Amino acid sequence: MKTRYIVYAALVLVVAFLIFNKFHGAKNKDGSGPTAGAAKNGKRKNGPVPVKVMIVKDTSVSNNIDLTGTIDPNEKVNLVAQTSGNITGIYFQEGSHVSKGQVLVKVYNQDLIASLKQNQYQVALAKENEYRNRVLLQKEAVSQQEYDTSLSSFNSLKAQSDVIKAQIARTEIRAPFTGTIGLRSVSPGSYLSPQTSIATLVSTDPMKVTFSVPERYKPLITVNSKIKFNIASSQKTFTGTVYAVEPAIDPTSRTLTVRARAANPKGEITAGGFAKINLTLDQTPRTIMVPTECVVPDIKSSKVFIAQNGKAVAKTVQTDLRTDTQIEIVSGLKAGDSLIVSGIIQMRPKVPLKIIKVIK
Structure with missing residues (x-):
């Protein structure tokens, strides 16, 4: 029985081999089999x-690097008073443009004005007394000591007048530079002290762009280097010029702080914004x-x-x-x-x- 099964298995293998050889042998003859494909591939491999x-x-x-930076106003100050007192007048509109030296706020100063008038009368009298004693001294009608006393009194009263004028000036808060004033935090009639913030004044033309560059670029960073930058609030590309370089490397980040100025005549650049900067280091x-x-x-x-x-x-x-x-x-x-x-x-x-x- 076992012999019969072995014979059947052998016959099946022979038939399978003949069928396989018939079909695949024909493909090799007509050039479509794997041997032919290898030959063709071999020929392609050896060709140009x-x-x-x-x-x-x-x-x-140009050697350019991309950086990030912050935008700051050219000047910025928190306005405060130098003296205490009740506010008698506010002379600016929130968000308006103000000029350097313009009076913004006044504090009560009538008592100081009255003191100044009294002092001016005393100064006038002391001046006449000094003049009379000078004439009499030339005629030897008074002693040098009497003249010196009158001159000292006159000079002392003039100095006192200057002190009162300075006190009056401190009751007027003026703009230290031309710029735009922000929102006020005081009202007419309120009590103002040196610790009270009045408003913020900023100068926005030009603007400052502050950024850091890696330490290895230090030899390439020079004053008057040009930068280009973009901000989130505008599609426009702005330009700036480097005007200052920090002389020391930051030991924490190993970077060099650089600052540039950018013109802002139309107020398109906002202080405190984020800048994407393209810096041209050199050109070959x-x-x-x-x-x-x-x-x-x-x-x-x-x-x-x-x-x-x-x-x-x-x-x-x-x-x-x-x-x-x-x-x-x-x-x-x-x-x-x-x-x-x-x-x-x-x-x-x-x-x-x-x-x-x-x-x-």
Whole structure:
């Protein structure tokens, strides 16, 4: 019984082998089987690789970095009084433009004005007394001591007059600079003390843009460097000029604080805002920039491939500045070289090439 089963199994295997050989043998003969495919692939592998090349040329490039910063007013002060008293007048509108020296608030000062008038009468009398004694001294009718006493009294009263005038001036709060005044926190008739905030005065033209740059860029940051920046409240790109650089590196962040001024004649830039900054560090007038994907990193260096006499030639290059899409080549390439920009993964030295496009 077992022998019969073994014979049946052997017959099934023979029939299966004949059927398989019949169909797959025919495919190999007509070139459609796996052997033929391998042959075709082998032939394709040995043929020239289609590539695109770019003619290398000198170009100028700017070294730019993107940063973030804050926007501050050119000047900002919290207005307070220098003396205490009841407010007798408020002479500004909230959110209005005020000029330097303009009176904004007055505090009660009638008692000081009365004291000044009394002092002025005394000054006038002392002045006449000093004049009479001076004439009499020339005629030797009074002593030098009597004249000196009258002169001292006159000068003392004048000094007292200056003190009262200064006290009166302190009862008037004036704008220290031209700008825009904010919301007031006092009312007419309320008691004002030196600890009471009246309002905030800001100068918004120009505006200050403060930002930090990494320590390694310190040699490239100079006064008069130009910046471009954007703000959330406008689609416009604004420009500014660096006018001050902090002399010391922040030991915590290892960054250098830089400040620039930006014109704001229309008030489009708001103080306290967030700025996206593009800073131009320097400009190289003649250099070579190539697509990033063309540069193949190696263990100790980088290389690119150029087309030369119909074959690929590897060139060791030295790189420097990088952008989102390009990289600077400082050595290893020269103007006029035919740089391979496609099919990089297939490149090997002496691989035959078929140039399908030349980019100039």
